[in-house]
Amino acid sequence: MTAFSLDPARTAWCAELRALAGERLLPLAQEGEPGHVNRPLVAELGRLGLLARLFTSDALDLCLMRESLAQTCTEAETALALQGLGAHPVHAYGTGAQRDRWLPGVHAGTTVAAFALSEPGAGSDAAALALRADKDGSGAWRLTGEKCWISNAPEADFYTVFARTTADAGARGVTAFLVPADRAGLTGTPLDMLSPHPIGALAFDAVPVAADDVLGEPDRGFGVAMNTLNRFRPSVGAFAVGMAQAALDATLAHTSRREAFGGPLKDLQAVAHQVAEMALRTEAARLMVYAAAAAYDEGAPDVPKRAAMAKLLATETAQYVVDAAVQLHGARALRRGHLLEHLYREVRAPRIYEGASEVQRAVIAKELYRPAGPAGTPPPGNAREHRPHSGAEGESEAP
């Protein structure tokens, strides 16, 4: 990729993904039951080789996958992303035994993963998590507490669970565990949400876990969570860009054929200029997402700022574009089952999860005021005194 455009091979791959999504994934998505894991859809993602690619792709290809799928089938996009979020900690931090046991099924789409960090009392402030891991002999713990808003719960086959192994230690006292769904004491409840994908709450009643279940090292689990979220952050923006593009495409088609006041809607300047604004903002968000992903792949020093900007701009833009598309479609867009009715429900949550928009602004501001290293430019004025609180003890930012 140059700074401004994708190379022809990547452009062709995106077109191929959109076609596959239309032919092989959308029909399965339409047969799924809202609020439940669509296992045939996840298995098809596996057969297409896309789940395995989640773990070998660079950040830009991950963004292209998510954008292309979202443009045609948001259910497939989300199922793919959730496998990535739930299983990335196993891929990146798991032992050989954990990887051998779980990853083949994740890649094939026969094993469903989930990422369980949020709790009723710890959302944006994830380091406040309270799910207790009490020592139960040497190298063993019992997990007691709750997780909530967990995508794929309670139907996932395993959960990456973040629990407090050291009291009062903030982000430094958290351990990541791989907890199979059939572990004694683990129960779950589905939550009926505006967002179409499955989400639930989990209750842990002295669930036994051992050293073999730890992902990474004890008390280092917050880094596992934040590194996973950092990897996926630009691609949440790509999901949003895909939805914005789908809304824009639908609007172009609709305003070209809908007649009112003696001609198509597109001949009304107010309509045409609104569509131009939608296209302008979508393209700006896309470029920012690609730039953030490319910076991640190059190991650039300003990745936190770029990723936060990309996620913030793209998710807010998608909300704007989908809302404008609804307006230009009129009543038909609000009918249950219309593409825009679906996108209207899908587009809201990404402004909250994996770092709410306000949290992204806090990240951007913190990076802007960060004292420069020896070779860098000094910060303006007395910025050192005004650095915003990170809430995550220097490891990274909230989910």
Ligand SMILES: Cc1cc2nc3c(=O)[nH]c(=O)nc-3n(C[C@H](O)[C@H](O)[C@H](O)COP(=O)(O)OP(=O)(O)OC[C@H]3O[C@@H](n4cnc5c(N)ncnc54)[C@H](O)[C@@H]3O)c2cc1C
């Ligand atoms: C559809 C969906 C799927 C989800 N899936 C998962 C999942 O799979 N796994 C998981 O662990 N969690 C998941 N979550 C939970 C998600 O990560 C949390 O909702 C998110 O971290 C925000 O936490 P909260 O909802 O408790 O909001 P709170 O933390 O209570 O924040 C509420 C609002 O306060 C404001 N705010 C918060 N912090 C700041 C700040 N520092 N500066 C300024 N304003 C601030 C923002 O407006 C924010 O939206 C999901 C959520 C949704 C909606």
